[in-house]
Amino acid sequence: MILVILIFLPVIGGILAWIAGRWNTTLPRWIALLTMLTHLVIALAAWVTTSLSSGWMAEINMPWIPSLGISLHLGADGISLLLVILTSILGVVSVLASWTGITERVGFFHFMLLWILGTIVGVFVSLDLFLFYFFWEMTLVPLYFLIAIWGHEARIYASIKFFIFTQASSLFMLLSILGLYFINAANTGVFSFDYDILLNTTLPAGTALWLCLGFLLAFLVKLPAVPFHTWLPDAHTEAPTAGSVVLAGLVLKLGAYGLFRFVLPLFAGAAQMLSSWMMALGGIGILYGALMAFGQTDFKRLVAYTSVSHMGFVLVGVFSMNPLGLQGAMIVMLAHGISTGALFVMAGILQDRLHTRDMSRMGGLWDTVPRLGGISMLFALASLGLPGLGNFVGEFLVLLGAFHVNLTWTVLATLGFVGSTVYALYLIQRAFQGPNRNDLRLPDINPREAVIFASLIVIIVWMGLNPQPLINTAQPAIQTIQNSISRQGAAPDPAVDAQGQPGAAVKNLLAPAPKEEP
Secondary structure, three states: OHHHHHHHHHHHHHHHHHHHOOOOOOHHHHHHHHHHHHHHHHHHHHHHHOOOOOOOOEEEEEEEEHHHOEEEEEEEOHHHHHHHHHHHHHHHHHHHHOOOOOOOOHHHHHHHHHHHHHHHHHHHHEOEHHHHHHHHHHOHHHHHHHHHHHOOOOHHHHHHHHHHHHHHHHHHHHHHHHHHHHHHHHHHOOOOOEHHHHOOOOOOHHHHHHHHHHHHHHHHHHOOOOOOOOHHHHHHHHOOHHHHHHHHHHHHHHHHHHHHHHHHHHOHHHHHHHHHHHHHHHHHHHHHHHHHHHOOOEHHHHHHHHHHHHHHHHHHHHHHOOHHHHHHHHHHHHHHHHHHHHHHHHHHHHHHHHOOOEHHHOOOHHHHOHHHHHHHHHHHHHHOOOOOOHHHHHHHHHHHHHHOOOHHHHHHHHHHHHHHHHHHHHHHHHHHOOOOOOOOOOOOOOHHHHHHHHHHHHHHHHHHHOOHHHHHHHHHHHHHHHHHHHHOOOOOOOOEOOOOOEOHHHHHHHOOOOOOOO
8 A cells, every 4th residue: 555655645634734734834844744755765665675676666556437437447667756855855955945934824834735736646657547637637737726825926827727638638638548448448348547458459550640649649748848848947947945945856857758658658659750849849948948948037947948958858858768868868857857946955055145147146155155055066966967967867867878869969968068068167156156247245055045955965976986776677667668669560770779779870880881892
């Protein structure tokens, strides 16, 4: 029942925090913090003690609405487990980052925050497509309220825009789920939303393409990929700090997770047909996000556009459809959650102290808050892909995996390193360097903030120096995805095969040129 506990523990903790908020404004914070710390301990214990070599680390399958083929089917493999741990970590960070910033409806705020964390875990472990869609839609409600109630100036506009974009795109996924459901029933006589059953459904190529597009639209909007990204900068800018951390670190990962879990295994042939287009969207997103980030003066809006760029790497890695690209996309997801989450916490700290996000009104802050400046520099370097930090490992693996699948977009995606260097250094220069023209005097980092950043620094450095445990954890799940792709005969020629040997494209590249006859 560990998966049920991981889903409902945050929800129960949120309800208790909401009730406690009627009498005290401090107690809800402690309830939420202890809930997420317990959640983190359970998730880490599962990672340490459970073998993932056989596939699912934990699984529960109970009838729910048997007349419709709906079951309470939950399961976690290496990919799910790592994302659940990321959810726990960022849940703790979100609670700590909101400790003094939220002063109104404190109990209800923590209920909304823990509710969305529980539903996100539900998405990551659902193996019944009806249940998956249920949790997918449930994430919209608390995030809408987090932005609309505790957001900033244009919070109503941003929350409605976010809701419309994600809700409308989700309807196409629902149609694809129902299509898959009825086609499977027509083929087998069994009405079921079960993932394992639908995985073996035989689909005509044209039908598979249309169903794949329905899933893709929902996942690309959530990711988000260009040109479906326009809701993200507004939502990030207007959300409270905790909302931005959850949105960047977790909600965007729902779209990427959907690509791993559903698009490639269920529709490998259609995914192969679309792979060049998807890699093109990813490459465009990398460059466009970096360019738009450089053009921003709002601290949070700049960081929001970096997410568009980083998620472009995920899209390129997933649709390279080989082990290196998939492993790289997984590492990018985790590292982005840590580094961008930290930058949004920093943005919230500066806004609380300065009452502005406008970098043109900053400058010279390093003199007055050198510790915050140094921390910002480290996470900006992580964002640009500095070797030794987690983001570099993921992006390098993505480019290595994509190189022999689509050379053009891989080369263009590599320019994203240049773009990320420009916007990261621009962020540090505008906010922290230069003269202190406004004679700003701010308090430097406090103990609570030091705990947040110290934890995130340890994680991002560990990921950069020792990523092998993460790779080993995800490997069985990625191998299962590769087997599904190979079974459908849709895999592009890999750079590295299942035994770790160079693929045909690499062998041809390294083969000596034939000698010309005299």
